[in-house]
Amino acid sequence: METLVVDHPLVAHKLTVLRNAETDSPTFRRLADELVTLLAYEATRHVRVTDVTVETPVAPASGVRLAQPYPLVVPILRAGLGMLDGMTRLLPTAEVGFLGMIRNESTLKAETYATRLPDDLSGRQVYVVDPMLATGGTLAAAVEFLFERGAYDVTALCLLAAPEGIAHMDQVFAGSGRPIRLVTAAVDERLNENGYIVPGLGDAGDRLYGVV
Ligand SMILES: O=P(O)(O)OC[C@H]1O[C@H](OP(=O)(O)OP(=O)(O)O)[C@H](O)[C@@H]1O
Ligand SMILES: O=c1cc[nH]c(=O)[nH]1
Numbered sequence: 735m736e737t738l739v740v741d742h743p744l745v746a747h748k749l750t751v752l753r754n755a756e757t758d759s760p761t762f763r764r765l766a767d768e769l770v771t772l773l774a775y776e777a778t779r780h781v782r783v784t785d786v787t788v789e790t791p792v793a794p795a796s797g798v799r800l801a802q803p804y805p806l807v808v809p810i811l812r813a814g815l816g817m818l819d820g821m822t823r824l825l826p827t828a829e830v831g832f833l834g835m836i837r838n839e840s841t842l843k844a845e846t847y848a849t850r851l852p853d854d855l856s857g858r859q860v861y862v863v864d865p866m867l868a869t870g871g872t873l874a875a876a877v878e879f880l881f882e883r884g885a886y887d888v889t890a891l892c893l894l895a896a897p898e899g900i901a902h903m904d905q906v907f908a909g910s911g912r913p914i915r916l917v918t919a920a921v922d923e924r925l926n927e928n929g930y931i932v933p934g935l936g937d938a939g940d941r942l943y944g945v946v
């Protein structure tokens with residue numbers, strides 16, 4: 735998996751506030767939204783465009799516009815919803831599909847409880863948004879699902895990633911031949927015995943939406 739850690743002082747600043755256990759939920763939501771827009775700028779570097787010519791008030795100018803079919807953005811519920819608006823702000827013509835997944839906190843295995851995606855993703859560029867890549871079980875299952883439906887490539891935007899999760903993705907998709915990219919604000923040290931990212935930011939879903 736091609737991994738890009740966005741190295742920028744504004745990203746580092748916002749991430750530091752997100753990590754702080756004293757940051758309240760409204761601030762956490764706002765900063766997650768701001769951060770994803772900064773990550774999305776890098777994550778869309780490979781978005782497909784077609785050449786066009788427009789008439790400026792002065793002369794013809796060569797340019798580009800987003801190619802069709804437009805990209806598909808897939809938030810992984812629940813925490814990924816906190817990154818959806820920031821993503822569609824940058825890609826307003828994108829379609830949105832939904833994957834509901836939850837990690838069983840005893841086994842750390844991902845379970846899928848909802849899918850609302852186009853049946854045929856042939857040729858589509860897909861952007862998966864989920865704040866946390868921990869063991870990698872959730873993202874691997876999501877990417878497998880998207881490839882089964884024909885996705886052309888998948889770019890994951892995660893606020894934080896663990897080395898174990900990146901290694902898991904590399905192992906699962908070794909030799910798959912399909913482009914998979916990760917854009918993240920930081921790769922942290924490790925996972926703890928409960929599968930939480932260290933130092934991390936805690937449970938992203940709970941910090942966005944409360945403990946349910
Ligand atoms: O890499 P993994 O070990 O699979 O863990 C990462 C997953 O855990 C979190 O979701 P969670 O299962 O807590 O669901 P939630 O969004 O409803 O809180 C996170 O948003 C990822 O989806
Ligand atoms: O640190 C972690 C790991 C998985 N899910 C989270 O929300 N946080």
Ligand SMILES: [Mg+2]
Pocket residue numbers: 813937938939940
């Ligand atoms: Mg959670």
